[in-house]
Amino acid sequence: MTNHFIDMVNADVVMIMGSNTAENHPIATKWITRTKERGALILNVDPRFTRTSTFADVYCKIRSGTDIAFVNGMINYALQNDFIQREYVVNYTNAPCIIREDFAYTDGLFSGYDPAKRSYDKTTWAYELDGAGLPRRDETLQHPRCVYQLMKTFFARYDPDTVCRITGSPKDDYEKICRHYTSTWAPDRVGTWLYAMGTTQHTHGTQNIRSYSVLQTLLGNVGLAGGGINALRGESNVQGSTDMGLLFHILTGYLGSPTVPDQTLADYLERLVPKTKDPKSANWWGNYPKYITSLTKAWWGQYGTPENGFGFDYLPKAAGNCSHIALFEAMYDGKIKGLMLFGQNPAVGGPNSNKERAALDKLEWMVAVDLFETDTSVFWKRPGVNPADIKTEVFLLPACSSVEKEGSISSSGRWVQWRYAASHPIGESRSDLWILDALAKSLKKAYAAGGAFPDPIVKLNWDYGSGPEVDLHTEPDAHRVAREINGYFLADKVVNEKSFKKGDQVPSFAFLQDDGSTACGCWIYCGSYAGPEKKDNKMARRDKTDAPNKIGLFPNWAWCWPVNRRIIYNRASCDPSGRPWDPKRWVVRWNAETKKWEGDVPDGPWPPEEKHPFIMRPDGYAALFAPALAEGPFPEHYEPLESPLRNFMSSQQINPAIKLWHKDKPDMNPVGDASEFPIVGTTYRVSEHWQAGAMTRNVPWLCELVPDVFVEVGPALAKIKGIKNGDRVIVKSARGRMEAYALVTNRFQRFHCGDQIVHQIGIVWHFGYAGLATGDSANLLTAHIGDANTMIPEYKAFLCDIERKEVVPA
Numbered sequence: 001m002t003n004h005f006i007d008m009v010n011a012d013v014v015m016i017m018g019s020n021t022a023e024n025h026p027i028a029t030k031w032i033t034r035t036k037e038r039g040a041l042i043l044n045v046d047p048r049f050t051r052t053s054t055f056a057d058v059y060c061k062i063r064s065g066t067d068i069a070f071v072n073g074m075i076n077y078a079l080q081n082d083f084i085q086r087e088y089v090v091n092y093t094n095a096p097c098i099i100r101e102d103f104a105y106t107d108g109l110f111s112g113y114d115p116a117k118r119s120y121d122k123t124t125w126a127y128e129l130d131g132a133g134l135p136r137r138d139e140t141l142q143h144p145r146c147v148y149q150l151m152k153t154f155f156a157r158y159d160p161d162t163v164c165r166i167t168g169s170p171k172d173d174y175e176k177i178c179r180h181y182t183s184t185w186a187p188d189r190v191g192t193w194l195y196a197m198g199t200t201q202h203t204h205g206t207q208n209i210r211s212y213s214v215l216q217t218l219l220g221n222v223g224l225a226g227g228g229i230n231a232l233r234g235e236s237n238v239q240g241s242t243d244m245g246l247l248f249h250i251l252t253g254y255l256g257s258p259t260v261p262d263q264t265l266a267d268y269l270e271r272l273v274p275k276t277k278d279p280k281s282a283n284w285w286g287n288y289p290k291y292i293t294s295l296t297k298a299w300w301g302q303y304g305t306p307e308n309g310f311g312f313d314y315l316p317k318a319a320g321n322c323s324h325i326a327l328f329e330a331m332y333d334g335k336i337k338g339l340m341l342f343g344q345n346p347a348v349g350g351p352n353s354n355k356e357r358a359a360l361d362k363l364e365w366m367v368a369v370d371l372f373e374t375d376t377s378v379f380w381k382r383p384g385v386n387p388a389d390i391k392t393e394v395f396l397l398p399a400c401s402s403v404e405k406e407g408s409i410s411s412s413g414r415w416v417q418w419r420y421a422a423s424h425p426i427g428e429s430r431s432d433l434w435i436l437d438a439l440a441k442s443l444k445k446a447y448a449a450g451g452a453f454p455d456p457i458v459k460l461n462w463d464y465g466s467g468p469e470v471d472l473h474t475e476p477d478a479h480r481v482a483r484e485i486n487g488y489f490l491a492d493k494v495v496n497e498k499s500f501k502k503g504d505q506v507p508s509f510a511f512l513q514d515d516g517s518t519a520c521g522c523w524i525y526c527g528s529y530a531g532p533e534k535k536d537n538k539m540a541r542r543d544k545t546d547a548p549n550k551i552g553l554f555p556n557w558a559w560c561w562p563v564n565r566r567i568i569y570n571r572a573s574c575d576p577s578g579r580p581w582d583p584k585r586w587v588v589r590w591n592a593e594t595k596k597w598e599g600d601v602p603d604g605p606w607p608p609e610e611k612h613p614f615i616m617r618p619d620g621y622a623a624l625f626a627p628a629l630a631e632g633p634f635p636e637h638y639e640p641l642e643s644p645l646r647n648f649m650s651s652q653q654i655n656p657a658i659k660l661w662h663k664d665k666p667d668m669n670p671v672g673d674a675s676e677f678p679i680v681g682t683t684y685r686v687s688e689h690w691q692a693g694a695m696t697r698n699v700p701w702l703c704e705l706v707p708d709v710f711v712e713v714g715p716a717l718a719k720i721k722g723i724k725n726g727d728r729v730i731v732k733s734a735r736g737r738m739e740a741y742a743l744v745t746n747r748f749q750r751f752h753c754g755d756q757i758v759h760q761i762g763i764v765w766h767f768g769y770a771g772l773a774t775g776d777s778a779n780l781l782t783a784h785i786g787d788a789n790t791m792i793p794e795y796k797a798f799l800c801d802i803e804r805k806e807v808v809p810a
Helices: 006-010 026-037 067-080 086-092 147-155 160-167 171-185 205-218 238-243 265-272 284-303 306-314 324-332 353-360 432-448 478-486 700-705 715-721
Strands: 013-017 041-046 058-061 191-195 229-231 338-342 365-370 393-398 407-410 415-419 493-495 498-500 588-591 596-599 679-684 710-713 728-732 737-744 751-753 756-758 760-764 798-804
Touching: 006 026, 006 191, 013 026, 013 067, 013 171, 026 041, 041 171, 058 171, 067 147, 067 160, 067 171, 067 205, 086 205, 160 171, 160 751, 191 205, 205 229, 238 407, 265 284, 265 306, 284 306, 324 353, 407 478, 710 715, 710 728, 715 737, 715 798
Parallel strands: 013 041, 013 191, 041 058, 191 229, 338 365, 365 393, 679 760, 710 737
Antiparallel strands: 407 415, 493 498, 588 596, 679 798, 710 760, 728 737, 728 798, 751 756
C-alpha cells in the first residue's frame, strides 16, 4: 500500500475494483465518502452490485477473472488519447528504455517460453545496453523498441469492443470508467486505486495488480497525495504479518527466504542483491547484506559468527514450493507428519476443502491454537467420517483474543500502532507470545539433549523477560520483542559520524551494519522503538497534529514504516527540480534555502536530480515493463483455470506459468468443464462474519444476523433454474457440492460476452460444521490452483452449477 487510509480524502477520482470496501472495510470507507462530499468521483467495478456500488458515481459490472482485459483497455485508452503525464513518464519510468531486438510477443506468449517447463527463459526480456552498461533510452519515446512504443502496440489490441466482449461489461459504462479515471493524467488531478482479495485470488492475481500499477504510473499518480495503489486488508494485522515474514518465500522485512542453492551467505547475496551501473540509482536493495546480517544476529547473537555467515548457516534452505496448496498436497501424500495452526482454519478457508480435510486425516499430530474449537481442530469428527478411522493426535491450545494482550498491529497503510490489553485472558487461555515463548523454551531444552542439527534451536537468542523456564503466571514482555525488532548495537560503534554504545537502540535502518555489530529483527521497523524506555515507543504516539502540508499525514500519530514515511515514492510527487506537480496537495518539496526536503519523510535525502525517485528498483525507474514476473513483462489476459469461454485474446487459454496441480497430482483434483458446469462461481465476505468464521460463528448475536450460508442468484438465472428466494439449493462443482439458501437478487446480472450469455453466482464463505451457526463451506467447490507468482488460490472464479433442492414433505 503506497499511501494510507486518510490519504483517500485527497483523491479526485477513487477506483474501487476487487473490493467491496463499504462492507468489508467500513472505516476506510469513511475517507472515501468524505472525498465524495468534496466533489470526487467514485468508480466501482465488480461482478456484483454491492453496498460499495450504491454510493459510486459510476458502477460497471465485470465477469470474474477478467480484470486484466478491463484495465488493459483503460491503459490503451490513455495511450491512444495521450492521456499520460508525459514529463513524469519520461523522467521517472522505464518507458524510454529500449528493449532487446529479439524480444517478441506472439499469440499470448512472450519470447523464451518452454511449454514443457511451463516457464520462461527471460534472457530476451532485457534492456539494450550502451557502452557504459546502462540501458539505452530515447526520451522522445519514438524508438520502435522503447518500452512506450512496445506498450502502444501491445495494448492497442484491447479496444473497447474486445474488452467488453471478454468482460461482459456494458460498453457505455466501460467508456465512462475509462474517461473519468484517465482524467487524472493532469498534474492537478489525482486518482487512487483500491483493491482487495477480489483482485489477488486469481491465477493471474499478481498481474492484475501490475495492470493497476502500469495505469497509475502512466497517469503520474504514484507518490502523490490521493494517489497510489492501495490494498485494503481483510484483517487488522495482515500487513504486519507479512512484514514479519509469515509468507513462505520471505523472511522479515521482505528479505528472500534462502533456497537450497544458497549454501552460504555469499551465495544468497549473489542471488538477491541487485546490481546497477547507474550512478543515479539509489538501488536501496543494495543494502541487503546489512539487513540479513542484522536479522540473523538478532536471532543467534554471539553464536552468529563470520564463520557461519553470522548465523545464516542456521537458516533452513527451502527445497521447493512451500505454499499453502503445496503443503496440503504433500500432506495428502503422507510427506508431512505434523501441523501447527495459529489462528488458521483450512478445513473452511482452504481451497478444495474436501481434499484438504482428507489431507488432515493423514497427519500423525496436529496442534491448533485458537480462541474456539475451529472446524479444523475437530476435523476428525466432521460430518461423514468415523472418528475411530482417524489416527491423528490433536491438541487444542486456547489462545486469548486481541483485546486481552498487548503489542503492535500494522494497518493496511503501514501505520504501526501499539495497543494495550483491555482485560485479562479468560480461563486458561494464553497470548500467542506466551505460547510461542513456552514452545521455544521447551524445544531448546529438548534439543539440548541431542537431535539432528540442534544448534539453530539450542543457540537461539531467546530472552523476553519471563525467565529460562516456562512460567504459567508470567507473560513475556512485548516491549522486549518490539525493541529487538527495532534493533540494537552489539558493540560500541561509530556510524555516520555518530557514536553508539553496545546495547543502544538503532535509530533507523541507515545505521544497520553488515559486520555483525547490529541486530535487528525487521529492518523496515528500525526506528519504531529507538530508545530503551517505553516512552521511546513511537508506535504508541497519539498526537493529532498534522504535518505542515495539511494533507492528513499526522506524522506523530503512531509510526509508519519505513522511517515514518507516510507516502511511498514521494519524491515522484515533484518534478525533477523538486517542485510539486500539484502544489495544492504537496507531499514533499525541495527547499533551496535550507537544502532539504520538507513535508513527509522523503524517499531518500538526496537533492533533486541526484537520484531517481523509485529507490527500491535497481534502475531507479518505475517499471512499465517488468521482467521479474513469471508470466510476462506486460500483463496479458488469460482465462481462469475454469471458464465458460475461450480466450478471445489468443489461443493461450490459461496463464502459461501456473502450476497445474490437476496434472501433477490428479487424485481429488478434478477440473470442471463448462458443458457440465456452465455457471461462474465466486466467493465473498459479509460484514457480520469474519474470515473462516471461528470467532463470529461462536457469537450468538452475529449468528442471529447471518445464521446460515447463502448463495446470491440473479433473477434471470433463477427463472431458468426454477429457484425462488429462500429456496434450499444445491451448488456443485467438479470437486464437491454444498447446500445453501438462495438469495434471488438483482445484484447479479447476466453477462453478454459477444454472442454468449454467462451467468454468475456468489457464495459467502464463512461457514463450516463447527460453532453455533453451521453450514457448508463455499470452498468445497474451489480448486487447487494458484497464481503463478504468489501461489494464492483462485477463490474468485470457478465453474459450478446450481439446482433447487427438492424438499420431501414430512
